[in-house]
Amino acid sequence: MSFGKLPGALAMECRWFTINYSDYDSVRASDIKLNKSDFRWTARPNARSCEKRYDVESIVTHELGHDFGLGHVSESAHGNLTMSARINGPCQSAERSLGRGDALGLENKYR
Numbered sequence: 734m735s736f737g738k739l740p741g742a743l744a745m746e747c748r749w750f751t752i753n754y755s756d757y758d759s760v761r762a763s764d765i766k767l768n769k770s771d772f773r774w775t776a777r778p779n780a781r782s783c784e785k786r787y788d789v790e791s792i793v794t795h796e797l798g799h800d801f802g803l804g805h806v807s808e809s810a811h812g813n814l815t816m817s818a819r820i821n822g823p824c825q826s827a828e829r830s831l832g833r834g835d836a837l838g839l840e841n842k843y844r
């Protein structure tokens with residue numbers, strides 16, 4: 734995981750994996766980059782000093798969801814889930830944990 738320049742995106746996750754046609758795919762490695770050139774970040778999103786900074790933990794939770802095989806859910810139908818395509822905004826930490834729909838998605842994938 735690193736901070737860097739990422740035109741047009743708040744963050745991005747890339748993974749390398751082996752496709753297993755008879756079983757689960759195997760993630761071999763992954764990288765997460767947080768865009769520090771266009772966005773400001775914080776580990777204390779609920780502090781009064783936040784000032785439009787995005788919560789590192791919330792974004793990393795979302796990106797790790799992709800590592801575990803989750804895709805995006807509809808923003809209009811499930812905007813409060815961690816795996817919705819857009820974060821709810823800066824200076825909040827609601828997406829640090831998984832919503833019920835996120836957990837059900839994982840459960841469905843790995844049962």
Ligand SMILES: [Zn+2]
Nearest residue numbers: 795799805818
């Ligand atoms: Zn995503």
